[in-house]
Amino acid sequence: MAERSTGLPSQRQVIELLDGEFARAGYDIEDVVIDAATRPPRITVVADRDGGLDLDAVADLSRIASELLDDLDSPPYVLEVSSPGVDRPLTDEKHYRRARGRLAQFTLTDGSTLTGRIGPVGDGTVGVVVREARKNLEVRDIALDAITKAVVQVEFSPPSPRELELAGVSGEDA
Incomplete structure (x- = not known):
């Protein structure tokens, strides 16, 4: 049975259409998810950069994406631009750099x-601040290719100033 066309652009088409303008604005497209099963269909563009996204950036990127996608002859859809979720696995050196100061499980x-x-x-390495015996903090350098999985953890209390110092971030950066 042949797959029925939804009239929506493909993931590749969306990336090709948006990538240049997002890059000029200083952002990387991390993922594009097209959900044709929802009503109306949804196109989600996940973007990131060093320093993350704030609401103004999301609004600017949404405007850019909307203008570029409006040129396509496609049925109505909902456009969503967001940052990667906290549960996104860290798979690239830039992901670790952007998560600096965050607690992660490796x-x-x-x-x-x-x-x-x-x-x-x-x-090719990431410094990881760990608690050793007797609660002493130390930094371990781990080769990125020695990590099979890394996920940022949700924290409910702030880290100690010493932990942040060893991670190379100030309290305002975290």
């Missing part, structure tokens, strides 16, 4: 797990 290639605060990132 699964390493040897099967071990580690929870720590993301610190400096560069040269």
Whole structure:
């Protein structure tokens, strides 16, 4: 049975159409999800940059996306521009850089797990601030290729100033 066309642009088409303008505005397109099963259909563009997205950025990117997508001959749809969710796995060096100062759980290639605060990132490694025995803090440099999975954790209380200092961020940056 042939797949019925929805008339909506494909994920590839949306990325190709928006990528240049988003990049000029300083943002990366992390994902595009097209949900033709909802009524009305929904096109979600997930974007990010160092420093994250604020409401003004989301509004600007939504306007840019809307103007570019309006040129397509497609049925009505809902456009949503958002930042990646906190549960997005960290898979690229830029993801770690953007999550600096955040608490994350890591699964390493040897099967071990580690929870720590993301610190400096560069040269294929990430510094992770961990609590050792007797509650001492230390920074462990972990090769990115030794990490099989890393996910930012939700925190309900603020980290200690020393932990943030070791992660290389000030309290205002976190």
